[in-house]
Amino acid sequence: MKRDGPRAPLAAALLVLSLVAACLCGCRSIAGLSGAAAGVSSGSAVGPAAGVAIGIAVEAGVDASMKEVQRRWSQEDQTRMATMVGAMAIGESRAWQSRHFLTIGDEQGHVTLVRDFDSALARCREAVFSVENPKETPAGAPPPLFVTTVCKGTDGWRWAAAEPAVGRWGALQ
Amino acid sequence: MTRWLAGALLAACGLTLGGCSSLVSETASAGAGIASGSLAGAVTNNAGVAAGIGIGVQAGTRAGVQYAQRRIHGQAQQQIADAAGPLKVGQVRSWNTVLSVPLESSEAGKVTVSRVISTGELDCKEIVVSVERSGRETLAVSEFYVASICRSGSQWAWASAEPATPRWGALQ
Numbered sequence: 001m002k003r004d005g006p007r008a009p010l011a012a013a014l015l016v017l018s019l020v021a022a023c024l025c026g027c028r029s030i031a032g033l034s035g036a037a038a039g040v041s042s043g044s045a046v047g048p049a050a051g052v053a054i055g056i057a058v059e060a061g062v063d064a065s066m067k068e069v070q071r072r073w074s075q076e077d078q079t080r081m082a083t084m085v086g087a088m089a090i091g092e093s094r095a096w097q098s099r100h101f102l103t104i105g106d107e108q109g110h111v112t113l114v115r116d117f118d119s120a121l122a123r124c125r126e127a128v129f130s131v132e133n134p135k136e137t138p139a140g141a142p143p144p145l146f147v148t149t150v151c152k153g154t155d156g157w158r159w160a161a162a163e164p165a166v167g168r169w170g171a172l173q
Numbered sequence: 174m175t176r177w178l179a180g181a182l183l184a185a186c187g188l189t190l191g192g193c194s195s196l197v198s199e200t201a202s203a204g205a206g207i208a209s210g211s212l213a214g215a216v217t218n219n220a221g222v223a224a225g226i227g228i229g230v231q232a233g234t235r236a237g238v239q240y241a242q243r244r245i246h247g248q249a250q251q252q253i254a255d256a257a258g259p260l261k262v263g264q265v266r267s268w269n270t271v272l273s274v275p276l277e278s279s280e281a282g283k284v285t286v287s288r289v290i291s292t293g294e295l296d297c298k299e300i301v302v303s304v305e306r307s308g309r310e311t312l313a314v315s316e317f318y319v320a321s322i323c324r325s326g327s328q329w330a331w332a333s334a335e336p337a338t339p340r341w342g343a344l345q
Binding site for chain 2: 039047048049050051052053056057059060061063064067070071073074105117118119120121122124131144146149151152153154155158160161162163164165166167168169170171172173
């Protein structure tokens with residue numbers, strides 16, 4: 001156990017760092033850092049190859065679960081905004097906000113209904129929303145605007161923007 | 174070589190995991206990384222070299238899996254675009270995806286054209302797509318999505334652009 005001495009604090013430091021990173025950059029790097037921490041802490045005890053294996057496995061597990069959590073949050077946010085847009089009249093504007101655990105990825109802004117259209121399959125709406133983040137938008141500058149689409153199914157209004165064409169996925173995957 | 178390995182892993186995982194693409198990607202690349210890391214550990218005592226080989230193979234496998242996922246999803250998009258292309262506003266047609274590798278669930282539903290975005294040289298349409306079946310399961314509630322298609326030559330293709338980078342969120 002004695003030879004683990006210098007490694008243990010390093011692993012602990014990496015874990016703390018990964019938690020801090022989670023708050024700073026919205027969970028993006030937590031998987032790699034936890035993998036590294038697990039690899040470093042186990043590598044000294046069970047050998048370098050096993051350390052690499054454990055590090056990679058931990059990274060993959062954390063990465064897949066972080067993505068799952070983020071997807072669930074995004075889905076809740078999207079449904080909340082879609083429901084709001086569904087209840088609005090054309091030209092109407094309302095404030096929207098999303099709040100999460102530990103304020104990770106919190107956002108707010110305004111959403112305006114700009115178009116309501118019927119198709120043979122479903123009734124859909126197009127809305128323009130702003131993201132007002134005082135920390136990211138320079139003072140006095142207008143907030144960035146985005147366009148999205150929502151459609152009404154039997155269980156209410158849902159986010160309906162389809163995925164980009166595969167040729168435009170680029171770094172998204 | 175890596176691609177074949179990824180393909181074999183994927184075919185095996187895809188059968189059981191269906192649509193859970195990020196898990197397929199993570200499992201396949203982590204599995205390859207661990208296998209090669211352990212293998213490298215057996216032939217070298219140098220931890221750095223073993224880690225390098227393990228992580229290198231992991232990265233290669235991940236790229237192979239993502240390539241396969243793009244190719245399969247491209248097929249699915251193309252099949253919906255093919256069904257929607259000849260439609261006029263208001264016309265409805267059924268679509269279903271037939272995938273060459275079961276990396277994601279085959280799906281079926283209906284598609285209609287809700288708007289002609291532009292005509293002539295730039296021939297584009299806005300389509301509303303319903304998803305009514307995923308794999309063998311009929312969905313309790315139909316899902317609706319709005320996308321764009323454009324014609325290049327005689328072929329219609331999916332034309333929705335990627336979200337703005339500040340909206341990538343959990344996508345990346």
